[in-house]
Amino acid sequence: MALSPSERSQLAHLLRRAAFGARPDEWQEYSGLGVTATTQRLLHPETVPDNLEALLQTIGDNFIDFDTLDGVRNWWIFRMAQSRRPLEEKMTLFWNNHFATANYKVNNPRFMARQIDTFRANGLGNFRTMLQAVVRDPAMLVWLDGGQNKLGAPNENFAREILELFTMGVGSGYSEKDVQEAALSFTGWIYDGSGFSYSAFAHDDGWKTFMGQSGNFHGDDIIDIIAAQPATGKFLAKKLWKFFVSENLPTAEIERLGKIYLSTGYDIRSMVEAILTSPLFYAETTRYARVKSPVEFVVNVIRTLDVPLLAIKKLPDTIEAMGQDLLNPPNVAGWPGGAAWINTRTLLARVNFSSQVTNEMNRRGQLSKRVQENLIAPGAALNTPDEIIAAVWDALMPGRPLSTRAKTALLKYVQEGMPDGKINLNAKLPGLVSLVMGTPEYQLA
Numbered sequence: 001m002a003l004s005p006s007e008r009s010q011l012a013h014l015l016r017r018a019a020f021g022a023r024p025d026e027w028q029e030y031s032g033l034g035v036t037a038t039t040q041r042l043l044h045p046e047t048v049p050d051n052l053e054a055l056l057q058t059i060g061d062n063f064i065d066f067d068t069l070d071g072v073r074n075w076w077i078f079r080m081a082q083s084r085r086p087l088e089e090k091m092t093l094f095w096n097n098h099f100a101t102a103n104y105k106v107n108n109p110r111f112m113a114r115q116i117d118t119f120r121a122n123g124l125g126n127f128r129t130m131l132q133a134v135v136r137d138p139a140m141l142v143w144l145d146g147g148q149n150k151l152g153a154p155n156e157n158f159a160r161e162i163l164e165l166f167t168m169g170v171g172s173g174y175s176e177k178d179v180q181e182a183a184l185s186f187t188g189w190i191y192d193g194s195g196f197s198y199s200a201f202a203h204d205d206g207w208k209t210f211m212g213q214s215g216n217f218h219g220d221d222i223i224d225i226i227a228a229q230p231a232t233g234k235f236l237a238k239k240l241w242k243f244f245v246s247e248n249l250p251t252a253e254i255e256r257l258g259k260i261y262l263s264t265g266y267d268i269r270s271m272v273e274a275i276l277t278s279p280l281f282y283a284e285t286t287r288y289a290r291v292k293s294p295v296e297f298v299v300n301v302i303r304t305l306d307v308p309l310l311a312i313k314k315l316p317d318t319i320e321a322m323g324q325d326l327l328n329p330p331n332v333a334g335w336p337g338g339a340a341w342i343n344t345r346t347l348l349a350r351v352n353f354s355s356q357v358t359n360e361m362n363r364r365g366q367l368s369k370r371v372q373e374n375l376i377a378p379g380a381a382l383n384t385p386d387e388i389i390a391a392v393w394d395a396l397m398p399g400r401p402l403s404t405r406a407k408t409a410l411l412k413y414v415q416e417g418m419p420d421g422k423i424n425l426n427a428k429l430p431g432l433v434s435l436v437m438g439t440p441e442y443q444l445a
Helices: 005-017 024-043 052-057 071-081 088-097 108-124 126-134 138-143 156-167 176-185 219-227 228-245 250-262 268-276 294-305 313-319 345-364 368-374 386-396 406-417 426-435
Strands: 189-191 196-198 208-210 213-215
Touching: 005 024, 005 088, 005 228, 024 088, 024 268, 024 368, 052 071, 052 268, 071 108, 071 126, 071 294, 088 108, 088 228, 088 268, 108 126, 108 138, 126 156, 126 196, 126 219, 126 268, 138 189, 156 196, 156 219, 156 228, 228 250, 228 268, 250 268, 294 313, 294 368, 294 406, 313 386, 345 368, 368 386, 368 426, 386 406, 386 426, 406 426
Parallel strands: none
Antiparallel strands: 189 196, 208 213
């Protein structure tokens, strides 16, 4: 059964936010499932067979090299573009910015890849378990100097960032004394040059009081107390809402998500499901209300047109030109996102990438099939310039109204060089797709 225009628009919105768009074969599959069943499939990636490891074996040319930063970034971009479990990778991207860690200090690409694997393994799981893994993560220990946390020299920076940026947030009820006591509890958690280890000799064995509770606390005790705080649930709810919905944070929704966090024993999947099934998620004011990050934009284009990755060179450099040096966030707070992604330079990089991709796909003889056979809605008319523009626009942004400004610019391009009014669609398609992907509207998710 074909989707109604409304259902098609909702499905496209879901796949922009909870995935990176969809390849043509995926779009057909998800269309058959419908919005509700697709949501459940995304939320349960473990039920979907994935062949990424087999695909990785087919790639040569040193595309994947875990001893270089670009090799690790290529590996992760490949996973985002090819995975049949897109929400798993989308959550990995979320946690990568939440627990922002930069290789310019870690200086170990293999540690960065290991951290990505940690985010992926725990991305939709239990938040306390995630915290336990992250505070033991070698890249994080190096990044926040956790390995220097020893008896007589507690590292308050490590404890402060856990509270301020990763769990409860600034002004959420913890004191400076709580930071100090947390730091004492984490003493002895050492980076030994290859990974995490615990040294009882370096641990402060004294009595500690943290968030109103007292005991001979170790790091995991601090994590248990933090995870149980209502403030942690609300802080995480705000971060997830911003990532999946918008910068506007409705109090009732944040309260609801915070209660789900506590009632489910810190279950991340339950919080994400509550967001993706909220009526506000599909509200008109929510759709196209988020600016795609550079990596989201690039992977969205690749998935939409089903672009072979080896057809595009130096993807990490391309994403960096758009303002996102992947695996090198600017600071411990991560990338600010939103409108900060767009300026004259970064928008030009996006336009250039769209043009590069469409021209390469056209050269390979694949663009017309992708767009005309796989993306344009069944039954769409392609006889007049207006109909062609409307069909291509809707293929790339289902349900998004075509603005007068965009229509005027696209009409001018389509009609240029066609004085008799007969449009050669195959000749115009590369430029038309590239122009649509370069519009301000396409930068929004």
